[in-house]
Amino acid sequence: MNPAAPADFHSLYPQLDATALTAYADALESGDLTGLPPARAAEAQVVRAAAVFTRGKVTGACGDLLDAALWRHTGPRPRAVVVMPSPWTGLGWAAYAVQGAAFAARGYDVLAYTVRGFGRSDGQADFAGPLDVADGRRALDHLLERAAGPVTRIGFLGVSYGAGISQLVAAHDPRVDAVAALSTWGDLGEVLRENSTRRCAAVQALLTAAGRARLSPETERALEDVLADRDGEATLRWAQQRSPFGQVKELNRRRVPVFLAHAWHETLFPANQTLRLFDELTGPKRLDLSIGDHGGPESAGLLGLPSPVWTDAHRWFDHHLRGAANGVDAEGEVLAEVMWTRALEPSAGWTDLTREVRRLYLTGGGGLAEEPEHGWTAGVLCGVDTPAAVADAIVRSGYAEMAGRPRTYRAGEIDSAVTATWVGAPAEETVRVRGIPRLRVTYRAANSGSTFVAYLLDLAPDGSARLITHAPFSDLPSPPDSLIGADIDLQATAYDVPRGHRLLLVAAGRDPFYGDANLPRATLAFTSPEPTPSYLEVPVG
Structure with a gap:
């Protein structure tokens, strides 16, 4: 893991328990389940019986080595695979220790990796720029080369930063068959400036949450320019290249199925810019909207607790990667959690609300x-x-x-x-x-x-x-x-x-x-x- 974070470091995922997630990953690799809660130990046994878990490195763009974990089945039968780029946190791929194992237990080969510039990965954080897209494609290469049997279909899934990267990789790589993007952004320009107003607290949160991460000079300059109120046009050009909204034509051309999840009171990535992306998608799509803020609705699932968002992410991939007839084939469906009754209201589309x-x-x-x-x-x-x-x-x-x-x-x-x-x-x-x-x-x-x-x-x-x-x-x-x-x-x-x-x-x-x-x-x-x-x-x- 990284050295100790600076005193002003604040996690974007305050409920994540890094110690518990790391202990779970250790148990998956070693087989020593002592110290795990009984339910988690039982899950680890199921995963170990189904797939081999190993840690290693993926060679990314420019030869940079990315820290990664692989869940690999040894049988020769065809199977679907999932690639999971990490969130904006020094915890890296370990944030997906439980969910990666859950996908493996369902029969998927899974590769989770720490994005460049974070944790034990080399390079500098490119904020979902060309190097991150190239890394995602190299990670997929790495997974395909190690599959024991034929690979049928391919999914990319991420939370937050990993969600944006997943969408962009899917737009650039025709091998990707489906995407699940949780707490994501659609238009990074609107994340930085909403109605011409600088979103300073969000940008400052990204900078402080980076902790000991190594940001590229371009990334650091773009974020600091927002805080200093300078070079607004240059910042928006930088953001446009990193916005799935700018790549929506390619996603639509291939009709890539996209599942989006978002929180109503998002203070980091405001909801409307993601809704604008959802409206523009013409392929199979689904949107879950929940009470809370950035990463909150997903955090319980990352820790292995019940989570409607993660349940829908699994069902999305089961349907679009494995052909399961599980009811998620209604294109454009929206599931909205109502404040403050917490009632779940399904509708046929966003405008139908x-x-x-x-x-x-x-x-x-x-x-x-x-x-x-x-x-x-x-x-x-x-x-x-x-x-x-x-x-x-x-x-x-x-x-x-x-x-x-x-x-x-x-x-x-x-x-x-x-x-x-x-x-x-x-x-x-x-x-x-x-x-x-x-x-x-x-x-x-x-x-x-x-x-x-x-x-x-x-x-x-x-x-x-x-x-x-x-x-x-x-x-x-x-x-x-x-x-x-x-x-x-x-x-x-x-x-x-x-x-x-x-x-x-x-x-x-x-x-x-x-x-x-x-x-x-x-x-x-x-x-x-x-x-x-x-x-x-x-x-x-």
């Missing part, structure tokens, strides 16, 4: 009404933190949500002298918010360059509130004292607003998760011109 769209107009009295109102102004003071923040901590807040402890906001603490707020009428029945809420507002910025963040909350009768969704917006080119129109897609959601609760819309000039284009103490004046009234569109299921 939304049955109707209700438009609520922003009013001068701070209301959300069915009819537009013009001539009012609501001010937002810039450069001031408010209680209406996205989350307490990137990634970690989502684990609290998964445990049934979503952040509670106190509406009375959101200062109306600093923010602009609009409140709807009490819901007469449960409002099933399903899809992408949209906001259309007009505001005047006294200075050139402006930013605001919009939050949609569920306001309870006792004054407490919970976040439904949000999105930032920045206008960079407009001259001072401009009237600016902002059309914003808030992040997708599946949220039940209970009877008697209200929708609360908040606009704030600053959130520590985002870069701020405002001048300190500047003001934004929101309004609603008659030709283009300001409104919120709520998708209802």
